[in-house]
Amino acid sequence: MKTNLMKKIILLMLLSTGAILCQTNDTTYIYGDSLKTNNIQIFKGWDYHPGDDSTWGLPAFSSVGWKTVNCTLDLDSIKAYKWNGIGWFRKTIVIDSSLMNKTVALTLNHYGASQFYINGKLINSFGTVSKNSDGEKIYYSNSEPIIINFNSSSTYLFAVRYSNHLPIDHSYLYKIFRNTIGFYATFKNWTEGINFYGITQANDSVLNAWLIGILLSISVIYFLLFLFYSKQKEYLYYTIFTFSLALALATSLFDNIIYSEAFYFLSFEIISRITLFAGFLGVLAFLYQIFYGRMLKLFRYFLSLGIGIFIWGMIIPVNDTIGKVVLAFVFITSIEILRVLFLAIKRKKNNAWVIGAGVCVFTVGILSVIIYGLAGGQVNSIYVILILLFSIPLSMSIYLARSSSQTNKNLETQLATVKQLSEEAIEKEKTAAKLAIETQLVRAENERKTQELEYAKEIEKAYTELKSTQAQLIHSEKMASLGELTAGIAHEIKNPLNFVNNFSEVSRELLDEIKVELKNKNNDGAVQLIEDLKQNLDKINQHGKRADSIVKGMLLHSRGTSGEKVLTNINDLLDQYVTLAYHGLRAQDKEFNISIEKDYDETLEKINVVPQDISRVFLNLINNACYAAYDKKKKSSDNNFSPILKVSTKSLDGKVEIRIGDNGNGIPAEILDKIFQPFFTTKPTGEGTGLGLSLSYDIIVKQHSGEIKFESEEGTYTEFIITLPK
Numbered sequence: 001m002k003t004n005l006m007k008k009i010i011l012l013m014l015l016s017t018g019a020i021l022c023q024t025n026d027t028t029y030i031y032g033d034s035l036k037t038n039n040i041q042i043f044k045g046w047d048y049h050p051g052d053d054s055t056w057g058l059p060a061f062s063s064v065g066w067k068t069v070n071c072t073l074d075l076d077s078i079k080a081y082k083w084n085g086i087g088w089f090r091k092t093i094v095i096d097s098s099l100m101n102k103t104v105a106l107t108l109n110h111y112g113a114s115q116f117y118i119n120g121k122l123i124n125s126f127g128t129v130s131k132n133s134d135g136e137k138i139y140y141s142n143s144e145p146i147i148i149n150f151n152s153s154s155t156y157l158f159a160v161r162y163s164n165h166l167p168i169d170h171s172y173l174y175k176i177f178r179n180t181i182g183f184y185a186t187f188k189n190w191t192e193g194i195n196f197y198g199i200t201q202a203n204d205s206v207l208n209a210w211l212i213g214i215l216l217s218i219s220v221i222y223f224l225l226f227l228f229y230s231k232q233k234e235y236l237y238y239t240i241f242t243f244s245l246a247l248a249l250a251t252s253l254f255d256n257i258i259y260s261e262a263f264y265f266l267s268f269e270i271i272s273r274i275t276l277f278a279g280f281l282g283v284l285a286f287l288y289q290i291f292y293g294r295m296l297k298l299f300r301y302f303l304s305l306g307i308g309i310f311i312w313g314m315i316i317p318v319n320d321t322i323g324k325v326v327l328a329f330v331f332i333t334s335i336e337i338l339r340v341l342f343l344a345i346k347r348k349k350n351n352a353w354v355i356g357a358g359v360c361v362f363t364v365g366i367l368s369v370i371i372y373g374l375a376g377g378q379v380n381s382i383y384v385i386l387i388l389l390f391s392i393p394l395s396m397s398i399y400l401a402r403s404s405s406q407t408n409k410n411l412e413t414q415l416a417t418v419k420q421l422s423e424e425a426i427e428k429e430k431t432a433a434k435l436a437i438e439t440q441l442v443r444a445e446n447e448r449k450t451q452e453l454e455y456a457k458e459i460e461k462a463y464t465e466l467k468s469t470q471a472q473l474i475h476s477e478k479m480a481s482l483g484e485l486t487a488g489i490a491h492e493i494k495n496p497l498n499f500v501n502n503f504s505e506v507s508r509e510l511l512d513e514i515k516v517e518l519k520n521k522n523n524d525g526a527v528q529l530i531e532d533l534k535q536n537l538d539k540i541n542q543h544g545k546r547a548d549s550i551v552k553g554m555l556l557h558s559r560g561t562s563g564e565k566v567l568t569n570i571n572d573l574l575d576q577y578v579t580l581a582y583h584g585l586r587a588q589d590k591e592f593n594i595s596i597e598k599d600y601d602e603t604l605e606k607i608n609v610v611p612q613d614i615s616r617v618f619l620n621l622i623n624n625a626c627y628a629a630y631d632k633k634k635k636s637s638d639n640n641f642s643p644i645l646k647v648s649t650k651s652l653d654g655k656v657e658i659r660i661g662d663n664g665n666g667i668p669a670e671i672l673d674k675i676f677q678p679f680f681t682t683k684p685t686g687e688g689t690g691l692g693l694s695l696s697y698d699i700i701v702k703q704h705s706g707e708i709k710f711e712s713e714e715g716t717y718t719e720f721i722i723t724l725p726k
Contacts, residue, residue: 028091030187032098040187042091042158046071050087052131057159058120063090071160072182075167075175083181085165086131093156100152105145110183112164113139116146119157123148133165145188160185208249211390215246218397234289238400241282242393248275273313276326277306280333286396287337290403291344291352302333351402358395419544426537429462433514433530441523452518459511496543507536567606568614570656570724571649575600577615578647581622585630594626599648607656607726613699614724617708620692621660621720622647627683628664628718646719654726655706661719667712675710700724 028042047066055061071089073081081087108114113127113136124146127139150156164181166174219242226235251268281303288296309329313322341359344352436455443451510533517526578596585592622645629643646661667675667682674680678694700708704724712718 028093030093030095030099032096032102035099035104035187042071042093042185042187044070045091047090048073048081048087050082050084052086052088052161056088056090057117057157057161059157066090070182071185072180075179075181078167078181083167085133085136085168086129086161086163089160089162089182091158093158095150095154095156097154099150100154102150104148104150105188106148107145107186107188108160108183109186110162111138111140111178112162112181112183113137114163114183115161117157117159117161118148120159129161129163130165131163133169136163136165138164138166158185212246212249215242215249215393218393219243219246222400233295234286234400237282237286237289238396241279241286241396244275244278244282245393247271248279251275270314273310276330277310280330280337281306283392283396284333284337284340287340287344287355290399291340291349298336302336305329306333350406351399354399354402355392355395358391358393358398361391361395415548419548423541425462425465429459430530430534430537432458432462437518437523437526437530440518455518456515459515493547496547500540500543500547504540507533507540510536565608565610568609568611569604569606570609570614570658571600571602571604573611573615574618574647574649574658577618578622578645581619581626582645585623585626592626592630594629594643594645597644597646599646601649601651604649604651604656605726607724609704609724610699613703617696617699617722618658618660620696624692625660625662625664625718625720629662632664652723656724656726658722658724659719660722661717663717666714666716666718667710668714672712 028045030040034040046069047063048069049056049063049066056063067081069081069089073083106116108116108126110126113129114125115122115129116124116126126144128135128137130136160183162181162183167181219239222235222242223239226232226239229235248271251272281299284302285295285299288294288299306329309325313326316322338359341352341356345356432455436451436458440448440451440455510529514526514529514533517523517529575598578598582594582596625645626643629645633641633643644663646659648659650657650659671680671682676693676697678691680694697708700706700722706722706724708720708722710718710720
């Protein structure tokens with residue numbers, strides 16, 4: 001099923017109710033007043049004859065003796081009409097004086113190949129019409145307008161040469177998916193015809209391509225999360241839902257294309273049906289998993305019912321009964337989805353209201369569109385379509401994001417608890433060591449070995465507890481940092497962790513030395529070693545706190561933007577992301593290196609910005625600059641060339657200026673006006689999305705009322721200049 005199915009149904013309803021015309025057998029009268037406000041569908045009264053003869057499209061040819069039919073033929077009756085894969089349809093059109101010397105649009109919606117003639121002259125072709133299936137190329141037409149320039153004459157002969165050999169060559173398979181052949185002819189005024197086709201094309205191509213890309217990206221991300229942590233089955237069910245929605249949207253991209261193989265026809269139809277069942281079952285499985293923690297037995301019945309209906313629909317020809325059964329399945333599944341949501345919200349399940357809100361938006365939107373369509377309107381807004389399509393998957397994504405956020409908070413709490421237990425264990429170890437030393441000084445020689453053995457057991461116990469605590473901490477941190485850490489962050493956290501590891505190894509060696517000193521009765525040496533051990537533990541604590549602050553800072557950044565502006569030190573923010581970008585690129589390419597020249601205005605005051613968004617702009621521009629300069633070095637034959645990244649800030653009158661530049665190859669003159677366009681990139685395929693500068697422009701100009709521009713000299717340098725209001 002196509003994503004624009006709902007719009008097509010509403011359109012057909014409007015066409016069927018809005019046509020104002022008068023038809024008598026093979027003649028149709030078109031009135032200009034009616035065409036101004038209504039679309040006129042030419043459905044009945046076509047003269048039809050099977051076979052092919054080029055003279056049948058001429059006005060001089062008489063169609064007396066031809067059968068009068070509708071422009072679509074039922075598959076059950078094509079034998080009576082002697083359909084052999086190709087035929088002609090003729091109809092006389094009479095217009096009133098208001099339409100003379102005017103331009104109008106006619107649409108032919110069909111699955112097949114056709115040629116449209118007016119008074120014997122070929123006006124337009126859809127696909128390749130042929131007397132045999134080998135030469136035929138099917139065209140799935142979707143409201144593409146045909147330009148008709150009426151002259152001063154009032155009478156015109158419309159003729160359609162139409163072919164479709166699939167019902168002949170693959171009669172059984174064709175009946176499973178379609179029950180008619182032929183076309184739908186509809187008069188529109190030229191402006192409306194263009195607008196309607198333009199909107200349809202936008203929705204079915206550009207918009208759908210965007211949506212498919214987003215949904216496929218989401219599917220891949222959550223499927224990878226499921227692979228990394230298979231216990232979270234809701235990730236798998238969400239992947240099934242979003243992937244099914246992406247496939248459903250993908251099939252609509254093949255409207256208005258030409259193809260000749262029955263394989264493509266069958267593939268698109270089968271995929272459309274599969275995505276319908278998979279999408280609804282994916283949502284239901286997702287809800288069962290998140291609200292019940294398991295798959296209910298009831299789901300097996302829904303799954304079996306869906307598979308049974310699909311197989312049944314693949315065996316018998318399409319008819320009203322199958323359509324009603326599919327609608328019944330959709331209705332029952334939707335009721336079950338609403339029931340699960342209602343109970344979850346009633347029982348105050350965590351974040352259940354988020355998905356409930358998405359379902360409500362979708363339901364209210366669909367009902368509003370249907371009511372608006374019945375009232376004579378037509379929804380063409382891309383934003384409305386986006387809201388309807390993304391309300392449910394977006395609410396599911398928000399639910400998963402909020403759940404992950406809650407999990408991270410719980411992990412932070414557990415980390416704090418582990419840290420406290422670790423400090424208590426260390427303190428206990430220090431106290432036990434002091435008590436053991438004091439006890440050994442006053443006890444007799446005959447008790448020394450026994451006391452030493454007990455002390456050794458205490459040390460071993462404390463060491464075991466410390467190792468256990470350390471293992472728990474490592475496991476918890478791995479879970480908390482899943483999907484969050486980047487190469488640059490890893491470098492920033494590496495130093496304090498190295499210190500902790502080094503001092504831990506030294507402390508272990510000190511403990512061994514303490515044992516030796518105690519065995520040798522050298523109490524003074526043991527006391528000195530314990531003081532060294534205490535200093536090492538202080539260093540471990542100091543660098544542990546440093547690592548903890550880095551993790552908290554990165555977790556705050558990873559939650560994304562709240563949209564709230566706060567007073568921010570631009571110098572610190574810029575310098576932080578220069579460091580992160582540099583080490584991130586170094587981690588990806590060990591040979592990468594670049595000189596960084598910094599010139600920060602220390603008198604610069606804090607300004608109100610959204611730091612998460614501004615940091616993304618900085619990171620994008622810095623990465624681009626590093627890429628350009630380093631790419632020039634790799635391709636340059638000059639061994640003395642050194643790539644340079646320049647960053648600076650400056651306080652101006654009422655605003656702040658930030659400059660980020662490089663000494664790369666610059667921007668070619670022919671693409672200067674395309675730099676901020678979405679999807680435009682000069683990087684090789686796979687290395688850039690073309691969205692970085694476009695999003696940066698929106699953040700600076702639209703969100704912060706600032707300005708972003710650039711200066712460049714081809715082969716020499718590029719510098720981006722950002723100004724933000726104070």
